[in-house]
Amino acid sequence: MGKRPTTTLHFDARAKEMLDDLKRAGLKLTAQREAIVRQFASDVSHPTAQELYDRLRQEFPQMSFATVYNTLDALAAAGLSGTLRLGQAARFDPNTEPHHHAVCESCGEIGDVPAPSLAPSPAAVKQLGRAAPGFRVRAVERIYRGLCAACADNDNDAAPHGDIS
Amino acid sequence: MGKRPTTTLHFDARAKEMLDDLKRAGLKLTAQREAIVRQFASDVSHPTAQELYDRLRQEFPQMSFATVYNTLDALAAAGLSGTLRLGQAARFDPNTEPHHHAVCESCGEIGDVPAPSLAPSPAAVKQLGRAAPGFRVRAVERIYRGLCAACADNDNDAAPHGDIS
DNA sequence: ATGAGTGCAAATGCTTTGCATCCTG
DNA sequence: CAGGATGCAAAGCATTTGCACTCAT
Numbered sequence: 001m002g003k004r005p006t007t008t009l010h011f012d013a014r015a016k017e018m019l020d021d022l023k024r025a026g027l028k029l030t031a032q033r034e035a036i037v038r039q040f041a042s043d044v045s046h047p048t049a050q051e052l053y054d055r056l057r058q059e060f061p062q063m064s065f066a067t068v069y070n071t072l073d074a075l076a077a078a079g080l081s082g083t084l085r086l087g088q089a090a091r092f093d094p095n096t097e098p099h100h101h102a103v104c105e106s107c108g109e110i111g112d113v114p115a116p117s118l119a120p121s122p123a124a125v126k127q128l129g130r131a132a133p134g135f136r137v138r139a140v141e142r143i144y145r146g147l148c149a150a151c152a153d154n155d156n157d158a159a160p161h162g163d164i165s
Numbered sequence: 166m167g168k169r170p171t172t173t174l175h176f177d178a179r180a181k182e183m184l185d186d187l188k189r190a191g192l193k194l195t196a197q198r199e200a201i202v203r204q205f206a207s208d209v210s211h212p213t214a215q216e217l218y219d220r221l222r223q224e225f226p227q228m229s230f231a232t233v234y235n236t237l238d239a240l241a242a243a244g245l246s247g248t249l250r251l252g253q254a255a256r257f258d259p260n261t262e263p264h265h266h267a268v269c270e271s272c273g274e275i276g277d278v279p280a281p282s283l284a285p286s287p288a289a290v291k292q293l294g295r296a297a298p299g300f301r302v303r304a305v306e307r308i309y310r311g312l313c314a315a316c317a318d319n320d321n322d323a324a325p326h327g328d329i330s
Numbered sequence: 331a332t333g334a335g336t337g338c339a340a341a342t343g344c345t346t347t348g349c350a351t352c353c354t355g
Numbered sequence: 356c357a358g359g360a361t362g363c364a365a366a367g368c369a370t371t372t373g374c375a376c377t378c379a380t
Binding site (some may be wrong): 085086087088090102104105111112113114115120124127128131132133134135136137138139140141142143144145146147148149150152153 | 250251252253255267269270276277278279280285289292293296297298299300301302303304305306307308309310311312313314315317318
């Protein structure tokens, strides 16, 4: 302890990058957008619009939902963020590196799993070709479902000698 | 033409199977559930609750949304159907064989892509282990994103010599 | 100054719930 | 005949929209 984690610097840089890209895309730079991007760019938790809104309102009490959605849409349109749909509410993802997601079926936590690329493997293309001839694959997205480390541990504690529930 | 496709027989059998399994699970067999299962078991289109409801109301004008949701929940709880979340509305899937999904980014059509298993490959487990140590994977679900045959064709027609849009 | 962006509130879409009634097992 | 299942309507979230106003460019 004592040394600031470099990730903090990394994420500030990401926020600046996003804001620059937004400007480059011809969009106006407002105080709200800056706040949203600063909040969002460093967020690894895949927040919902509601979650972002709640955090932002502490800083900007008059911030509106519409603005949060508008900004997230703008970021998505500019390719600066992705959308994740696992439940009824959309989750937003500032990570633009190719990656998959690991979802804990017990606590709902969502983790990023870096991938070299989202391009389909030859084997996948072949299997797809059999099931859906003519389908032109662009990307393959994976969801790993299971138990996160913490929940897997709890599971072991609850049933150390096999599942007796 | 002249010979009934065997798929029809297959799907009728699937409906009966589902109803038997529901009964086996200790659930009551009602006229509504039978209608829902008959409608659903043979549906390859991954319908939303609204879509099922609309079709069912033609046969059962007094059928309620709550019943549709209740029955789909019961089927899911009994492992007889799956849920697919790609947009705000949930889509229901009577296919219990291991499979992935191919989603057309243009028209939204969803196709099933049979898979030998949803168990994670050793390579996937390794990559996951690096990103999320301790995560216990149960299943890997894939979404193939791209263009269905029809939409890919339209694309070719619109820009036969490269994308000029 | 002009039009994109914002806030507010109402509208819309999906899903769940409460409760009186019905009907299967 | 008891408890699960149904229908109806209202409530609960997530998201979008219309419109008057503001502010970055």
